[in-house]
Amino acid sequence: MDIWKKFEENNITHSAAHHLLAILELKEKRGYARVTDVARELNITTGSASINLKSLKAKNLIVEDDNKFLALSDEGEAVARAVLMRKNILYSFLANILKVKPEQAEIDSCKTEHLISAETAKKLQEFMERYEETKGA
Amino acid sequence: MDIWKKFEENNITHSAAHHLLAILELKEKRGYARVTDVARELNITTGSASINLKSLKAKNLIVEDDNKFLALSDEGEAVARAVLMRKNILYSFLANILKVKPEQAEIDSCKTEHLISAETAKKLQEFMERYEETKGA
């Protein structure tokens, strides 16, 4: 019933996913992530980032130390890595198999990375493995 | 720059797409579509439908006759049919090629139908045609 409404029923919104990804990337790239860093990374104002990150803290996806440095919780990191993996699978399928132009493949995989189900992601990956094999090195 | 922000930059929102699809379906199935019919089809209140449809009228995707019967404009129909086509391509790829469970394929294709680019849709379709051929009837 009401399959179309499931669009709203995501564990995570597109915006939230990218806040988590920003922290993941910042931590790996620079070792730390603050509100300002996330805002710069996402090219939004610190006001927006502050509010958005607050709700992610409330959901226990992000933790903050006494110096206001941000980190992903275990759950947050799991979510971020899952999204990242899906995006990579999608991008790879679009760019390498369908031969969609890199720029467009980037956009399309970014738009859908947080929306596809675990089942679809898994089956797409398996499909690509078989496909590469068949194509034969 | 800011590829992740392109999520918002769609011609049409998920919600709007389904309002158009509802009208398309109602017209084909019953010959007419009013605010109430759309609300029932989408399982939202008539209040919400009224407001949502108003903005689609403002964008000239929907026209209304003097009896408040709704129809898609040429542009609205083009948008609706494009979305429908993408959904069918996606569903077919997920269900028939990846063997994603029908229920899940339905959900995933519905979530992404309005997000994938024309290029990706076209190339996915071509890929499937080649794939079916290769599989050879």
Place this chain on the structure above:
DNA sequence: AGCGAACGTTTGACATACATAACATTATTT
């Protein structure tokens, strides 16, 4: 110590998209 920059939060505004509920209008039914 004090000044200014950087940082973070809060406020108020806007846009989308949903809900309820009250209200007006139009149709049906007796």
Place this chain on the structure above:
DNA sequence: AAATAATGTTATGTATGTCAAACGTTCGCT
């Protein structure tokens, strides 16, 4: 014609997500 039902619109409220601008705190430099 009057009562009831169906239809449609218009508040009002919620939630997300953006902005700009004001505010306070904290940090660094002189």
